[in-house]
Amino acid sequence: MAILIDSYSETNQDDNYSFYAGSNTQIGQSLNGTGRTLDYAQLYLKKVNSPTGTIKVEIYAHSGTYGAGGIPTGAVLATSGTINSADLTTSYALVMFTFTGANKISIDNGTKYFLVLNGVSITGGGSDYVAMGRDSSSASHGGNVASYFSSTWNAIHVSTSDICFYIYGDVGASPSLSPSLSPSITPSSSISSSPSPSIPPPMMVLRVAKSGINVLTNSDPEKFIFSSEYGTLKYFDKQTKLLQVDGTIGNWSGKATITHNLGYYPYVEVYVRVYIGAPSGNYEYCPFAGAGASVLYNASYVIKANTIDLYGEFIGVSSSVWNFDFIIFIYKNDLGI
Amino acid sequence: MTQVVAIAKIGASALSTDPNDFIFHSSYNTFKIIVEETKSITLAASTNNQSFTQAHGLTFIPLVDAFAKRSGVSRVFRPNGIDVEAWGPKAGMIGDITFNYISSNATNITFNFNNVKVTTVDVSIRYFCLEKI
Numbered sequence: 203m204a205i206l207i208d209s210y211s212e213t214n215q216d217d218n219y220s221f222y223a224g225s226n227t228q229i230g231q232s233l234n235g236t237g238r239t240l241d242y243a244q245l246y247l248k249k250v251n252s253p254t255g256t257i258k259v260e261i262y263a264h265s266g267t268y269g270a271g272g273i274p275t276g277a278v279l280a281t282s283g284t285i286n287s288a289d290l291t292t293s294y295a296l297v298m299f300t301f302t303g304a305n306k307i308s309i310d311n312g313t314k315y316f317l318v319l320n321g322v323s324i325t326g327g328g329s330d331y332v333a334m335g336r337d338s339s340s341a342s343h344g345g346n347v348a349s350y351f352s353s354t355w356n357a358i359h360v361s362t363s364d365i366c367f368y369i370y371g372d373v374g375a376s377p378s379l380s381p382s383l384s385p386s387i388t389p390s391s392s393i394s395s396s397p398s399p400s401i402p403p404p405m406m407v408l409r410v411a412k413s414g415i416n417v418l419t420n421s422d423p424e425k426f427i428f429s430s431e432y433g434t435l436k437y438f439d440k441q442t443k444l445l446q447v448d449g450t451i452g453n454w455s456g457k458a459t460i461t462h463n464l465g466y467y468p469y470v471e472v473y474v475r476v477y478i479g480a481p482s483g484n485y486e487y488c489p490f491a492g493a494g495a496s497v498l499y500n501a502s503y504v505i506k507a508n509t510i511d512l513y514g515e516f517i518g519v520s521s522s523v524w525n526f527d528f529i530i531f532i533y534k535n536d537l538g539i
Numbered sequence: 540m541t542q543v544v545a546i547a548k549i550g551a552s553a554l555s556t557d558p559n560d561f562i563f564h565s566s567y568n569t570f571k572i573i574v575e576e577t578k579s580i581t582l583a584a585s586t587n588n589q590s591f592t593q594a595h596g597l598t599f600i601p602l603v604d605a606f607a608k609r610s611g612v613s614r615v616f617r618p619n620g621i622d623v624e625a626w627g628p629k630a631g632m633i634g635d636i637t638f639n640y641i642s643s644n645a646t647n648i649t650f651n652f653n654n655v656k657v658t659t660v661d662v663s664i665r666y667f668c669l670e671k672i
Contacts, residue, residue, distance in 0.1 A: 311596030489620030
């Protein structure tokens with residue numbers, strides 16, 4: 203699910219930047235990253251008369267003071283797919299630019315970036331252009347606008363203009379790891395035509411707020427019981443395993459294995475209690491180390507793609523049978539390492 | 540009347556008062572994964588107590604959990620545990636790499652390791668920030 207990284211609403215639009223051949227070919231807005239994987243951006247665009255050529259969105263690193271003269275710097279970090287300017291509508295619409303493959307970069311939390319509309323491929327005369335919506339009367343986004351001219355980036359209209367934009371990221375955390383096993387019985391036979399401006403469905407989230415919290419005015423995850431904007435641990439299985447280490451025959455370490463058969467390294471939490479004789483004691487978070495009067499003991503585990511190896515051992519002199527009573531919680535969250 | 544959103548487990552009543560009967564219940568908080576990232580580090584040879592920091596970028600001190608995996612090795616080990624390379628009933632757990640601990644403050648997450656190998660070791664860490672402490 204796409205999560206909003208930063209935006210400045212199109213409801214603020216009262217002016218535009220015009221992109222036409224040889225002029226205003228690259229203009230961008232600085233924004234604040236929120237720790238997502240770049241998915242798509244939207245700009246509020248329209249065409250005037252008959253521009254031709256393609257446009258695309260590029261992401262740059264940010265230099266300078268955010269909101270007070272920041273400019274793009276360095277090479278392009280990510281480039282969207284292109285859109286034919288002739289396919290734009292003559293009325294303003296949010297136009298989606300999608301990032302794929304290696305262009306789905308990480309937008310780091312708290313890091314500033316520039317979202318730039320690149321119109322260097324636009325052709326046509328000065329009366330045929332692409333208009334990018336902006337606010338020039340009461341600009342209130344925290345960033346600023348920059349334009350590329352005279353072979354360099356320049357901050358422009360710093361305190362008086364902001365571009366209307368949305369930028370979305372994927373939930374990098376914990377995507378759903380349970381693909382549907384049900385094949386579609388009505389596969390689509392439609393063929394996607396050439397890229398064209400598209401308006402994605404409105405952003406939908408499901409939030410359950412804590413008592414007294416307004417879900418519409420709060421965005422702090424701490425305020426929510428649940429929010430679909432954030433991943434969760436996908437509880438899969440709970441297993442138990444009793445591992446005995448027989449000190450009567452000189453052993454002081456034991457190993458046991460359980461199977462999960464997920465085929466990847468899952469998120470796992472393990473608890474263990476250690477006792478001699480009848481079951482007793484408290485479950486401790488594992489890996490764990492404890493001590494008796496003359497004996498140290500510890501329990502640990504390693505996670506493999508289809509199994510989990512559990513270990514228990516004591517260090518010291520003991521001729522007892524030691525019990526390591528494990529409880530293993532397995533989540534269908536692929537660690538991906 | 541207090542209203543709740545509840546999703547019961549198969550066979551359990553949505554009107555149950557036992558939280559263990561539910562997949563989700565709006566009366567109980569859930570851990571939300573605010574940040575999930577991977578960090579690659581290289582452990583210096585023959586050195587204990589090696590710390591590596593990572594800015595979490597959050598405005599609060601997060602609850603952090605982490606998993607570590609050596610490059611080229613097919614097993615994952617946990618904080619306060621060792622990467623068990625060999626084992627025997629009278630030899631115990633044997634391993635040269637120990638993931639000592641993770642900690643977090645308002646700015647950074649710290650990962651601490653021991654490496655008693657005489658060579659450097661590349662390790663990937665998957666860490667999760669699960670809300671505010």
